[in-house]
Amino acid sequence: MDPDAVAKAFVEHYYRTFDNNRAELGNLYQEGSMLTFEGAKTQGSQAIVAKLAGLPFQQCLHNISTVDCQPSGPGGGMLVFVSGSLQLAGEQHALKFSQMFHLIPTPQGSFYVLNDIFRLNYA
Template sequence: MASPEDVAKAAVIGKLTSLPFQQVRHHISSVDAQPSLSNGLIVFVTGQLLVDGEANPLKFSQVFHLAATGGSFIITNDIFRLNYA
């Protein structure tokens, strides 16, 4: 029997692979970072996405936590949002 984490991972991968677009270009406008507990980092990114060569970019913002683990980092939390006006 699959664990809840494995079921959640499979659901996320299934959703991402079922999306109708083929290409996404990222244009980063800003990146802000600050230290967190245990030598981690909280990162905030804003920018635009161009999907399948569309002329009108989609604005986005994203916040994620990079946790230090043995000389490298892993993402432990990630919030992504498309910003519609």
């Protein structure tokens, strides 16, 4: 499968899950996974999901503007770079964000997220 198509499918799956049920994102991370969310560092699937589930909003909707991807080295990993906007329930203006994921192949032929860095882009 074309890497750009894989990246796009991952991104669609990730944000659909985030917007519908953040707790299910745990399946995408493993124990060595790292999240840096607005500068705050978290490690491990359980802690990452706790961080994401505890963000101070209930409903949100991600709109994706761009998805770029590159192979990350000989191990078959993939870097995915996303820009988009995030609409929070009850807020008038959407927030711009950028996020990168480092995806690592699993023995089952899928990917997990080793690295995840998220930043809002303040206007």
